[in-house]
Every structure is written in C-alpha cells, then in structure tokens.
Amino acid sequence: RVQACMSTHVRKCVKNLLPSKYVSKSITKCKKHICLSFCCVGFVRFLEGYYIVLITKRRKMADIGGHAIYKIEDTNMIYIPNDSVRITHPDEARYVLVVTTVFYVLSYSYDLSHSLQYNLTVLRMPLEMLKSETTQPRQESFDIFEDEGLITQGGSGVFGICSEPYMKYVWNGELLDIIKNTVHRDWLLYIIHGFCGQSKLLIYGRPVYVTLIARRSSKFAGTRFLKRGANCEGDVANEVETEQILCDASVMSFTAGSYSSYVQVRGSVPLYWSQDISTMMPKPPITLDQADPFAHVAALHFDQMLQRFGSPIIILNLVKEREKRKHERILSEELVAAVTYLNQFLPPEHTIIYIPWDMAKYTKSKLCNVLDRLNVIAESVVKKTGFFVNRPDAYCSILRPDEKWNELGGCVIPTGRLQTGVLRTNCVDCLDRTNTAQFMVGKCALAYQLYSLGLIDKPNLQFDTDAVRLFEELYEDHGDTLSLQYGGSQLVHRVKTYRKIAPWTQHSKDIMQTLSRYYSNAFSDADRQDSINLFLGVFHPTEGKPHLWELPTDFYLHHKNTMRLLPTRRSYTYWWTPEVIKHLPLPYDEVICAANLKKLIVKKFHKYEEEIDIHNEFFRPYELSSFDDTFCLAMTSSARDFMPKTVGIDPSPFTVRKPDETGKSVLGLLMALGS
Template sequence: MEIPVISSLQKLILYESKARFYIVGSNVTETRFRVLKIDRTEPRDLVIQDDKVEYDRDEVINVLTTLDHGNRTKIKGTGIRQTLSAYGIFGFVRFLEGYYIVLITKRSCKQLIGPHAIYKIEDTSMVYIPNDTVRYFHPLESRYVKIFQTMDLSNDFYFSYSYDLTRMLQYNMAPSLTPQSLATDDNVSHNQQQDGNTESGNKKQDGSTESGNKKQDGNTESGNKKQDGNTESGNKKQESNTQSHDGKRKSGHTLTGVRSQPSWKFVWNKHLLKSFWNIVHNDWVLFITHGFIGQCKMSVYGKPIYITLIGRRSNQFAGTRFLKRGSNCEGCAANEIETEQIVHDGSRTFLDRGCITSFTQLRGSVPLSWSQDVVKMVPKPAILLDKKDPYADIAGLHFNQILKRYGAPIIVLNLVKRREKKPHESILKEELMETIKYLNQFLPPQHVIQYIGFDMAHVSKRKTADVLVRLEKIAKYCLKQTGFYLQLPSNHQGSIQNDKMLKGINGTWSKNGCRQNGVVRTNCVDCLDRTNTAQFAVGKCALAYQLYVLGVLEDPELDFDSDCVRMLEMLYEDHGDTVALQYGGSQLVHRIKGYRKIAPWTEHSRDIMQTLSRYYSNAFSDLEKQQSMNLFLGVFTPQEDKQNIWELSTDYYLHNRNCTKLVRNTNKLYSQWWDTCIIQHLPLSCEEEMKTTEELFLMVESTDSDERLNEFAEYYKPWTFTVLEELTCYKHSSSIRNIMPKGARDISPFSVRVISNQTSEATGLNADSRSNNKNPNVSGKDSTTSVGSEGSTSSSEDSDVEGEVCLSETSNSDDSDVDLSYTSFSDLFPSMKQVYRTDITEPTKRNQKLYERYVELGSVNDQLEETKEQTPCSQLLPSIELFPISAYKLDSSFHVEIPPISRHSKDIYHSYIERGKYGAGPPTDKDYAMYQKYVGSKYS
C-alpha cells in the first residue's frame, strides 16, 4: 500500500500589509508554520515567495513582526493586520486587471476513506491582491468577475489533504516503482505480450487454463513483480514502503511518504493553480474535484461496513446538456464521469490493516462528432452528425485514453433506442457500432472493445418485463470480464484464491487480492436517467461480490427489497440527481423505481415537472452557465486585443483547437490508433504500470513520529476535545437509523422487507424526496415514459440485447404498452394491515365484558348526577371477575408493602452472612449424605 503524505497546512491566516500579503499556514496541531509572501505592487504579474523555513509556535509572532520591517507605520503596531482565515487556497485568477486569490473559508467533513477525511467546500472568498494605489481599472473587469462568480464553488466541490480524489483507489494503493525495476519488468512483460495472440494468450482471455499469461494470474514465480512489490532490485525506499505495508513500524525506522501526481483530467482548479503550484511548497496546493461523493454506513450485527460512491466529473469538454454533445477533436467526451464504488470494513481504521474493495465504471456521451440543433427549442431536437470520420480518429483518441487509464477489456453498454419510426437515437447506435467494429480490426483479439446494445426504453414499455432483471444479467457478465479491486490484510492473504464463487471472475489475482482490468462504459443520449439506472444495476452486482469477499455474505447475491440494496439505490439516485443538475439543469426524470414498476402514481406528475424544469434550464440559463464554466476552466482567457466571451457566436473553436489542422497526426499509422506502451501492458492499466518514483509529486523520508506520516494523530486528533455527536462517522446515514423500518425484529440489512407506503416515505437518506410506494400508476402506464417520446417499431422476436456478446434470452413478453387490467380500489388505497401492520378483529369475550362494565358504570354515574341521590353499590351486579394486575396489592406512590419471604430464602441469606463473618462452617447432614453417596457411586 502506498503511504500518502498528510498535508499539514489545514489552517491559513491571511495578513495584509502595504506591499504584500502574508499567508501563514499551520497544521491542525499548530506546531509547524509556513509563510507564503504575495507581492501586491504589481497588478499584472503575480510574484509569490514561499518561505521554506518551518517556524515553531513561539516563533510565529516574531516572524510576523519581522516579515516586512519596512512596512512599519508610525502608529502603534507592525503595519500588518489580519484579513481573514481559511482552510486552503483554491487558486489564483486574473481577468483584465490584477490577480485575485480564491480562499476556502468554510468546509465540512462529509466522508471518510479509512483515516482520510474528505471535505466539501461550503463557502469561498475572493480577495483582490494588488494595492488600490497601483490598481489598473478596466471597465469590463466587473462583468468578468460576475461571470466567474456565477460558478457556484460552494456546491459539489470536494478536496482532501491526504487522499488523492482524482485517482482511483486501485491507483492510490499501488506501490511506486523505481525506473530501474520498471525497465526490468517491462522487458519481461514485453516478451510475454508478444505472444499474446498465441494459444496461451487466448486461454488467458477465457480464464480456463492454469498456464495462462503469468502476468494475468500473478501466482507464479516469475509473475508480475511490480504488483507484489517484492523485487530484489527495488531500492531502500521501496523496501521501507513494503515494511510499512505489513504494519512493521518501529521507532526510528525510515518511512517513505509519497504523494503522486494528480489526474489533471479531474482537477477542476487546474487553471487556477497554473500560476503558482510548481513554484511553491506542495503543502499549499490543493486539488479540487467536482461531481458527487456520498457515503453511508451499513451495520451488520454491529460490524460497520462503509459504502462510498465517488463521481468524478471530467473538466475536459465540460458544459451543459445541449451545448456539449459527443466528443471534441481531442477525444474528450461530454459529461464524462468516473464512478467509483468503495466498500471497506470500518472496524479497522487504516487501509493497510483491513479489507477494502472498489469497483469503477464510466459514463460519457457517445464518442462521436455529433450535436443537436438548438435553434428551435423543442423537447427533442434533431440529432446531427457534424462530420464524417472514416478513420474513427475521434473515437480512437477516446478509447485510447480509456485503455491507458483502465486497461482491457472495454465494455461499451449502449442504451439508446434500436429502431424508431423516425430515426433519432438509432442514428448514434448505427454509427457507434460501425466505429467500434472498425477500431477492433487493429487490436489483439483478446483485448477488443466489446459492444452490448440494450434498448432500455423499449423494454420498459412492456407491462410484465422488468428492466432491472435484464440489466442484472448484463451486469454479472461485465463484472466477470473486468473483475474488481480487492486489498486483503496480511493475515487473510491467500485465502481467497481457491474460492469457488470467484473462479469465473477475471482480473489480476494474487495472494494480496485482485486488480480490476478494464471498465464498463455506459451511455444513452444524455447519460443521465437510463445511464444512472444501468450503473446502479452494475453497482448492485459488484456490491454483492464486494460484501462476499469481506466475509459478510455467504453468497454473492442481494435482493432488491433488502435494506442494503435500498441504501445503494439511494446513493445512486443522489448521484444521478447531482449529475443531472450539473449537466441538464434538473434532477432525474426517470428513476430506478420507475424501471422496477414500483413507482407511485404521483411520480408521473413529478416527472412532468422535472421535464419542464430541464427544458427551461436548457432554453434560458445554459448559455450563461457555459460561459462561466469556460472562464473558470481556462477554456477562454480574457485579453484586451481579443473578443470578449459574450461576443463569441460559438465556443466550438475553444473546445476544438485542433479542428482547423489540415495535416493529420503523422506520428501514428492509420491502423495504430493506440499508444505503443498501452499494448505492452494490456490487460493491465498503463498508468498504474508506469507509476514510478520520478512521477511523484512529493516524497518524504522521515520517522514515524513525523506528523505528515502519522495517520493515527491525523484521524483521532488527540489534541482536541471530541464530541461524539459531531463526528463524521456518527452522522453518517446508517442502515439501522435511516433505512430499516421501525419495529423490525430482524436487524440484518440483507433481510427482504415489504415496506408499506407511509413507512417507505419516511425512511431513507432523504426521506422528504423519496418513496418506495408500490402502487401502480393511475394512468396504467409506466411513469418513466417520456412525454412525446417516439415509439419503437421493433418486434418482440428481436433480441433486446445486441452486440458481440450474446446476453439475451428468449422473451415471451408482450410488446404492447397498453394496460389491459383494471385498477381496483384496493390498488390505489392500501389496507390497514399494510399501513399499520394490524387489522380490525373481533374483541375477545373478556374485553367485551370489560367494555360492558365500563358503560354500566358510566350510566349509573349519570343517574347519580341527575337525581343527586345515593345509590347502593349492590345495584351493580358483578359481571366480570376482577383481579389486581400487580402482586403488590397495597402499592402506591407513598407506600409499598414488603412482599413475604419464605423461610428457605431467609436460611440461605443467614448462611451467606455467617460464612462472610466467620468463614465456612461444618457441612450439614444433607451435604454430608450427598458426599457419601458421590464417593460410593464413584469407587464402588
């Protein structure tokens, strides 16, 4: 396991003087201080000086008074005053005047991955750096500032001081190799890959031979030494790192803490860091990601299992729904989001001591050059293929990036409609199939791109068909092809390799666990509603295997109506709502419950409102959001001699800078759309295999007492007063507190429960916006049917799943989407038994007599009040036998009658007191007779 460096500068204080800003950064223990000097005299140029000296607590006041002695004023004081405090630097930005510094002023800890805290940005502050005396005023500066601030930085932006959010867990846990060991291993792997087309290479793809590719199996003596991290040629840094993985940390031992280069594709403040990140100490640098991060805790009889869902949104070709479609000239797809599902055992804090698994999948627009005509704003604008691409350059660049990051195989799950009366979505389907078929000609047969087409909208119209059942079969196939990541502690290593349940799962298996090879790429037209449901189905299948390898499940199977799957469903719906708001301007229109045919009839009106909200956002606010995003990401840089961003008729040339080049890239052949280094490492990820110490962002050698490597002190914070209710792990959504219905006797999160309407509406992560109502739609149609959607003309005899891998089964379900069954009164209004779990029954004879007695007493009391006369009690005939409920007949709040004590109990108590005072006495006659009987029966 790689040990990350815990950045110490979690508290920043900004001091202002006449000529400079001084940012004093300290760690949470306030034992180390670092100073950053920012020049205020030059409005155009940003001059930053990083003071490498680390000051102690007692020296920081003296440092502040001596930082700028020339700025002392005649008045009392040093001329330096505190401006504000922050938790990190978001970055620096300049428009037409001087630079601004963007500081993170509010944060909240939302998630925990082992000991690493993930923070969400709640508020930021934008401070102008140059002094007003030298400020250059530009008339358009305020307009650019307003456009920049349209980007809401307090919404869905995350960062961590110690964990790289831009990378997958599999990459972060992979050890870094030296260039010498990498070259040695590459020679071996290159020779093995040259024989990849032989019989043994094909057997490796099928996973049915013991002598498959040694790099794939990872169990032989000459296996991939990079994965195990046990090469003899590794340097001392690597050996010390391996020792730390085994938990053998001894006082005085040298440890190596590393912080790898981030994946700039998911760093959203990359443009804001451009002016200072490579000239200052890396403690000042924070890499901000955008997207979604959700976490919940599942309690399995007291054992905490954390499920974390991370959605990383790419900053390349980013934008809004109708303005960013397809892919640009560099192969970057619109709305590309990497979704990682992490499951780990929370009973062990540190990642190298416990079990942790992850599964990664991808969503993104169809990687072709296409768009939609938005001149006439209609619900479904026509899809246009912008240009012909006979050599599939754009798609080749896109899949080349995927192969480099994830390895092989790539499974493309296409959810667009297959056949329509008027060609609309099917245009993309036909073009994508031809493109993948062309690209596969030049790949090794065992690493080709696999295509699976599933007409999800057509299947959902059938009354009896369940979309999730069909998706579950596809998900199981995809999971077996790619595998999932698994890291086991040293005491569990080797116990998982012989498991029969895991034999059909590919991936790189070793005694340490497993590595995921390849990825599932899901897309529909918008990559929102249908894509989110499909990703949930794949995530559910992966979760079953993840819980199985953690020893929680007996079989890798999960039921849809269990608390565990319901919790995962809410995570994916939150993820889908967040992504839909970022890209489409509204929440999800078609939810998972709709595709399961259990959505309540009220969901239909909600779908209409979300559709109208999305239409309004696309028509009126998307252009402003796109301009703000282009300015924030540095796609457009303001300059005085160029057009302003609001004067541009289109931003096509900003996102496609190479589209005007007439000469094709001659570095590659037409038949080689992939990089050479990628083929040498397939099916493994090239980025992980090329992770060397030369590419590290920071490397630290120190003792285990160094706070930058002391994860224990960072997580538990022994220097602060801890309140249980304020801890992140305590505030997490729990399966028992938020998901399990009240009054449930079985607390297992895997038990199948039938949740009633009112109960389901009150449970969940967001109880006010969710419901598990199982009532049918009043209209008789599925609430997921989009307004004005075109019907499909494909017959029921055709397969709904198409592609190179046959996954469909014979289906006898009717294609008709007309509901021929009648809706009864009981369908719309549930019974009392379903809602309150009780029903009206006939009272017992005893209860009936009690009620009659009560009525008789009341009638007699009324007569006494009317006549004001005494009525003897003999008039009330004893109609029921009355007896006291308590054994203490004279109990009251003032006096309690002492219950009688038997003589035997008194003798036992007296003998106990005597034994305590005088010790054990002689045995009684009864005990003596019992002992004689025992001896006689034993020795007779």
C-alpha cells in the same frame, strides 16, 4: 495549520525587513486583510489583477481510511494588488460574477483524482523498488518544518511515496499553474468536481462503509445541449468516472483494514455530433457534424481508456434502435461502425466489447422486466472486469466455493485482486437510463465485494433488503447531482420507475423535473457554460479581444487542434499507444515502469508528524474541539433509517422485507399524507 504557519513566517519576514518599532504596526495592517479559510483553490486573473480564491465553508462528506473528504460549500475571491495601483476596467465585475461555486470535493491527505486501486497498489509499493529504479530518489526540502526545528540533522524520518494527480479529473489545475513551480507541493491542493456520498451498513453490529465518488472530466466539460459528442482530442462530454468503495470501518488503517472498490464510466457517444437548439423543442434533431470514416476521434477516446483502465473495454449502449423516424438510431449506427473498424486491428483477446440494448423499448413493454435483463448484463460485465480488493480471498470462499466466484475475471495477485477493464455506459444524455444501468451493475459488484470480505455467504443481493435500499438511495443522490450539473434538473426516471413500483405522486414530480430541465437548457445553460470555460482556463480574457459573452461559439476553445495548419495524424491501423498494448489487460498507468516512476516522488516526513499518525489526524487531540465538529458526519445508516423497529425482526440488512416494514417508507408515507 496553514493560518498558524503563515502568521509565524509573516512575523519572521517582517522582522528581517523592518525595524522593531514597525513590526506590530505592519502585523496589524496584515490582519485586516486575513480571511478565515480552509484551503486555497488557486489564483485567477481577468482584466485587472490576480484574485486568490479561498474556501470559506466546507462540510465533511465521507471518510476513507482515516482521510476526510469535504464538499466545498462557499468560496471567497480576494483581490490581491493594493487598491492604490488598481486600474479599473468596466467589464471586470461581470467576469467576477461569471465564476460561480459548484459541487467541488477536496481532501487534504487523499488523492481523489486517482482510484483506490491506484492509491493502494502503486503508491504503496516497496520503497526499495522505487530507489532501485531511480539512482537518486527525489526528496523534497521541508524548509518550513526545518525552521520550526521539527527535523534535525541526522534525525530519523519516515519515507513515503506521492504522485502527480490525474489532471483529467482535476478542476483547479489551471488556477494553480502559476504557483506550482514556486511553492511547496503541500500547498497545492487539487479538487475534483462531481459527487461524494457515504452510508453505513450495519451487519450484526459490524460497521461497513459504502462510499460513492464521482469524478467529472475537466476536458470538454459543459452543459447538456452545448456539449455533445467528443472533441478532436478524444475527450467526450459528460464523462464521469464513478467509483464505489467498500470498507470494514472497524479498522480504519489502509495497511490493516479491508478495502474493495469497483469503477465504471459514463460518457457521451464518442463521435462528432451535436443538436441544434436555435429553435427550442423537446427533442432537437441529431446531426453528425463531421465525417470520420477511420474512427479517429473514437480511437483517441478508447486509447485513453485502455491506458487508464486496461482491457476489456465494455460498451453498454442504451440508445434507441427502433424508431419511426431516425433520431437516436443515427448514433447507434455510427458507433457500431466505429467499434467494428477499431476492433479489426486489436488482438482478439483485447477487443472492445459492444452490448446494444434498447432500454426505452423494453420499458414500454408489459411482458419484459427491465431490471432482470440489466441484472444479466451486470453479471457478465463484472465477471469480465473483476474488482479491486486489498486482501487475499477469504478462507470461507475455499470452504464454501461458489461457482460464480470461480468465473470472476480481473487479475489475481498475492495481495488481493485487481480490476482490469471497465464498463462504459451511455444513452443520449447519459442521465436517467445510464444511472439506472450503473446502479444495477454497482449492485452486482457490491454483492461480490461483500462476499470477498466474508460478509455474505453468496455473491448475490436481492431487492427490498436494507442493504439494497441504502445503496439505491446513494445512487439516486449520485444521479441527481450529476443530472443537475449537466442537465439542469434532477433525475426524471429513477430505479422505482423502471421497477414499476413508483407511487402516483412520482408522475407529477417527473413532469416538474422535465419542465425544469427544459427551462435550464433554454435560459441558463449558456451562463453556466461561460462559468465553466472561465474557471477551467479554457478562455483567458485579454484586453482588445472579444469578451467571453461576445463569442458566437466556443467551438475553437474546445477543439484547439482545428487551429493548427498541419495537425499531427495518427496511424489509421495502429491507433493505440504502443506501450499501452504491451501490458494489457493491466492498465498502463498502474504498471511499474520507468515512465510511471517519473511521476512518483519520494517524500520524507518526521516520525511525529501528524500526516503519518492516523489517530492524531482523525481525532486531533491537540485541538480544542466539540462533539458537533467531531461527529459532524451524519451518514445514512441501515439500522437507523431502514431496519424495522418491531421487536423480533431479523436485524440482518440482507433480509427481504415488505415495503411497508421499513422506517423510510412509513416516514415517507406520513410526509406525503401530511402534504
């Protein structure tokens, strides 16, 4: 669509500017520089001129309500100025090589920077409410479509609401900054960095999609040992927002379909701390870089969380507490002091809940079951925060009431339920232990989500069922991807490791992953950190100033407030934003108020436009397509990949099976024997 639209307007511009005999010649010259692409990521400049970054290869990863979500697999940078006016610089080529492609995710019609709860509540409010709050609703001009005759004077149109993206999770915001005020907003496509995966749970022929989306924060972003703790603005390292979405795939529409989601967060301990890697060793010593007696940086961090998620904020700290020599315990003691200080000023009903649990100690014990303890924690957490569902409670929950369902927290509204508050899980690296803990909380939330949609009779899921095996595989892919992005290797300890059912071949894999992580931290993390700093616009190359690779440290790039002579100080007691505390337990970002309505824009579509027609947007009957393109999303299925092929077996994905009955385990055993 973009290519066709551009070619049409190139012809119009050429016709207006040049005589007719030069038109075909000019078009021919333009075609030499056209690159087949799916999207423009943005524009970047180093020491010479601007480059346009285009997506040349993509792969469909998921589908949410008819909106396709793609993974970017390859990009191309094209130099814009003509070579005749190009002034070469010796270091330009090195900057071009620094920018690399990582796991970016995009969607043309779905806002990935916001949660499903935001997209289905704030963006689907009655249009009259927005018009009543604003005297003149902001409508955007569609000059391109008016030129094509799609919108006529007095013609009927369809109005919708769109919002600005949540820039904390947008990774190409700096690349689009130069053009966002000059081009139409439909040309601005914001991408996120993280993970996206989708699997199909088949319940007696009824398809249910389980989607996992991870959004990495673009603030204080980096690699494992080079980014620890928090910066002076309250942004922490390795902060990832993980959202699991459950939907009944038999109805794709957001209006008529049934959707549910649950959000949780991981992130480094919000303190000023680091690890010295000048002398490489397996566990570098942890040092507190700056005294913070009034928990200033922690206050900034939790204020952001209250604004985004509401209350309660629950901290699950998996850092070691008992050690022969103080190492991880330094962080636990400081975090307890910070939370205790901040809680004394909050209202009692909105205080931060702190749950310490030494997961490593319980793993070594032969008498304790790690996952049983995590399951107890998960039940208490989900009951406090609740989850989002866009449908009122099913009538079956009234006919067969469950005691756990009546104790569920969150906020009940006429159209369904809202999640209020969030679980924040952390260990030292926020990788292996954190991923297992998040899986257990997600498994508990998944049971409640299935129960809310009337798919199971009790909000409880057991291990060794097809549904949990499918969900575990999804979370392991999620953990592997995040671990590669931050630590340089896949997960070392998985769910099977903590269940103590991992095969003997897993131990050798763990050793290899540990060595891979050690090698990455020692040799390649610095280059990846330079790439992130350059892509996010943290560092701007300037003639006459030191280059990125010549800087002794990037501390001042990520701690910009330290360069101010008179930094603004917040109150040590009233450390929260006043507007946020008034609306708790609801998240302030989702409250209908004047400040939030300014972020919304009334958008007008033509009644035949494809963006409002789900069938045409998904199936595209006006395009020449093939079966490979139409059914390119080959997601994992519980019936095909996990259910036994034996005749007479119960086809329910919630039936407990022996490990040797599943198709996955038999296939894995044959592959292991073959290798």
